[in-house]
Amino acid sequence: MSKITIVDIANMCGVGVSTVSRVLNGHPDVGAKTRERIMAAIKETGYVPNDSARNLKRTDAKCIGVLIKGITNPFFSPMIDIIEKEIDRQKYALVLRHVGADEDEADVALELENEKRLRGIIFLGGGAEQSSGKLKNLKVPVIFSTISSSVINEEEVKEFSTVSVDDRLEAKHLTQYLMNLGHKDIAIITEAMLRRSVGHLRLEGYRDAFAERNIPVDEDLIFYVDQNMEHFSTENGYRTTQRILSSNKKVTAIFCVTDLLAIGAMRAIADAGLRIPEDISVCGFDGMEIGRFYNPRLTTIKQPLDQISRETVKLLFDLIESRSSHRHIIFPGELSIGESTIKRYED
Amino acid sequence: MSKITIVDIANMCGVGVSTVSRVLNGHPDVGAKTRERIMAAIKETGYVPNDSARNLKRTDAKCIGVLIKGITNPFFSPMIDIIEKEIDRQKYALVLRHVGADEDEADVALELENEKRLRGIIFLGGGAEQSSGKLKNLKVPVIFSTISSSVINEEEVKEFSTVSVDDRLEAKHLTQYLMNLGHKDIAIITEAMLRRSVGHLRLEGYRDAFAERNIPVDEDLIFYVDQNMEHFSTENGYRTTQRILSSNKKVTAIFCVTDLLAIGAMRAIADAGLRIPEDISVCGFDGMEIGRFYNPRLTTIKQPLDQISRETVKLLFDLIESRSSHRHIIFPGELSIGESTIKRYED
DNA sequence: TTGTACGCGTTATCAT
DNA sequence: ATGATAACGCGTACAA
Numbered sequence: 001m002s003k004i005t006i007v008d009i010a011n012m013c014g015v016g017v018s019t020v021s022r023v024l025n026g027h028p029d030v031g032a033k034t035r036e037r038i039m040a041a042i043k044e045t046g047y048v049p050n051d052s053a054r055n056l057k058r059t060d061a062k063c064i065g066v067l068i069k070g071i072t073n074p075f076f077s078p079m080i081d082i083i084e085k086e087i088d089r090q091k092y093a094l095v096l097r098h099v100g101a102d103e104d105e106a107d108v109a110l111e112l113e114n115e116k117r118l119r120g121i122i123f124l125g126g127g128a129e130q131s132s133g134k135l136k137n138l139k140v141p142v143i144f145s146t147i148s149s150s151v152i153n154e155e156e157v158k159e160f161s162t163v164s165v166d167d168r169l170e171a172k173h174l175t176q177y178l179m180n181l182g183h184k185d186i187a188i189i190t191e192a193m194l195r196r197s198v199g200h201l202r203l204e205g206y207r208d209a210f211a212e213r214n215i216p217v218d219e220d221l222i223f224y225v226d227q228n229m230e231h232f233s234t235e236n237g238y239r240t241t242q243r244i245l246s247s248n249k250k251v252t253a254i255f256c257v258t259d260l261l262a263i264g265a266m267r268a269i270a271d272a273g274l275r276i277p278e279d280i281s282v283c284g285f286d287g288m289e290i291g292r293f294y295n296p297r298l299t300t301i302k303q304p305l306d307q308i309s310r311e312t313v314k315l316l317f318d319l320i321e322s323r324s325s326h327r328h329i330i331f332p333g334e335l336s337i338g339e340s341t342i343k344r345y346e347d
Numbered sequence: 348m349s350k351i352t353i354v355d356i357a358n359m360c361g362v363g364v365s366t367v368s369r370v371l372n373g374h375p376d377v378g379a380k381t382r383e384r385i386m387a388a389i390k391e392t393g394y395v396p397n398d399s400a401r402n403l404k405r406t407d408a409k410c411i412g413v414l415i416k417g418i419t420n421p422f423f424s425p426m427i428d429i430i431e432k433e434i435d436r437q438k439y440a441l442v443l444r445h446v447g448a449d450e451d452e453a454d455v456a457l458e459l460e461n462e463k464r465l466r467g468i469i470f471l472g473g474g475a476e477q478s479s480g481k482l483k484n485l486k487v488p489v490i491f492s493t494i495s496s497s498v499i500n501e502e503e504v505k506e507f508s509t510v511s512v513d514d515r516l517e518a519k520h521l522t523q524y525l526m527n528l529g530h531k532d533i534a535i536i537t538e539a540m541l542r543r544s545v546g547h548l549r550l551e552g553y554r555d556a557f558a559e560r561n562i563p564v565d566e567d568l569i570f571y572v573d574q575n576m577e578h579f580s581t582e583n584g585y586r587t588t589q590r591i592l593s594s595n596k597k598v599t600a601i602f603c604v605t606d607l608l609a610i611g612a613m614r615a616i617a618d619a620g621l622r623i624p625e626d627i628s629v630c631g632f633d634g635m636e637i638g639r640f641y642n643p644r645l646t647t648i649k650q651p652l653d654q655i656s657r658e659t660v661k662l663l664f665d666l667i668e669s670r671s672s673h674r675h676i677i678f679p680g681e682l683s684i685g686e687s688t689i690k691r692y693e694d
Numbered sequence: 695t696t697g698t699a700c701g702c703g704t705t706a707t708c709a710t
Numbered sequence: 711a712t713g714a715t716a717a718c719g720c721g722t723a724c725a726a
Contacts (some may be wrong), residue, residue: 046484137393400703
């Protein structure tokens, strides 16, 4: 009942361990009947090679690590699917790893690197925050996908790549779109000032739009989500919007920095007996599938996740094969107009 | 630039490897200044212990493995959060692993078991399909969470535990609820006959409801999702509903075996210019958060994921500490009535 | 074609 | 408090 090893299999079959090893790794140079015998023994005993021991010895291992901060976030789902396929197409294996809220992504990456003999690493989510220092210790190329390059500093530019949209710019466009509909009293729901969060970037874009028209931003129209719960959750959008509605501030449009927040916002508005978009226009950011199915359809900035995912993998392999140095690729977002925004009614 | 090991650190500090190892693992029996020196060297070199080598030698390691089939499925998100916290409370570490669509969950489990010296395994999603044979080779307790125990056979009863709702029974209740609203022409959107899928189970519950009233099931009202895309996706619900609407069959209610399908269905109905629930009632199954935020709110069977998650971890530790043998726990679902269902209008 | 023996980086055991 | 050394399970030269 104790753990069975390659040695046991070898003994059972009366062969050397190397022969078993050859069978395990699909080497051709082994007798047909010997192979049969070994295969049978493996099946019978339910023997499974110890991956730790393998990785310890192995030198090749064509693996790409994908580390996700907040695997719980449905935003990444479509990306994972595509990345998985693309990596597969290159005959590499994918190692998907969850980074806990309390874990340091760089630490996990470091650990995974020599544990699995990775050839490259992709980060999904996670801010490239304080960890950027540790990233230097990684010996394989690193790409942050979906992380705006605008948040990284000069030192970091050469240490890793990024593939994303320009969060700040797109947020400005979206705000301008609302302005062009006649809206002036535009509230924004965003994340509390974390130095490099998308919430912060998109808020900056919002400010840019106002600045460009020389309109001062009404700071009372900036609403921060509840820090005590999942920041970008539907529930948080709901509660924050309730705060907006009970604030007595005049608001004809709400810019939610995330689609999920927007859905919560729309529910709150409906529950308050107001109409969308007639009474209040709502827009989100990200272009999640659910927004297209919501009622009303959500106006949002659609991130081209297909392209971003594909380009991420492509760039990574360029990096691995030294065909390129670190780059910072920006894809344009697409304003996807739904039914949740409308021209402001003149009073 | 080559990989730095514990030996290098030991040499740098002029100490033995065991001393370094002690520092690494937080053993108390090491001199203060020696420890300082070693810590400094570690920080300076960016040395990270090789986890494979560790796991190879380690005997203890209090780890629980959580294997998710379809990590892309937002249904599991709230479960993961809770399970993570509960495991943490027991001072165990959580190893979260994604099981690819093509991988065999049992194989992954086997591999992970001796790779990480797991003490127990939790499966989320994944059908306990053909793999049940291999499960015997696992030496640590296994629990399937969210998998109905009704699909397992006598042999399996003692080989692993399950914690779930009774999919079939709950589906019957939901169907009865629709019947009690006066609906007779109730279509169902489900997954094509996979032996143990929840889609199949819930369809059986649907049949049960009809059988109990001695009403024959109109087989033409059973619609199967498109197999060529994600089975339980919103998009699939949308398309399948379009097929329903263009089928010329009279339908006053649609039972979608999943909330996500239901949301797609509602969008399709709205797009066809029909009203929900006046023209067609829609209900889902699962009780996902998004259903409560949708417009109209979705009627569904709410699975008590909190309880299921907590009980799963509790049972697992009972199993680990041999306080219990394998059990099959059923939690009742809760009929959550939203605005998407209504009494059938008499013709 | 097959077997032997060494090394991968770490922890545990036993000395010191 | 610290050091030397034997496993841990496997892959792979190298020998046979």
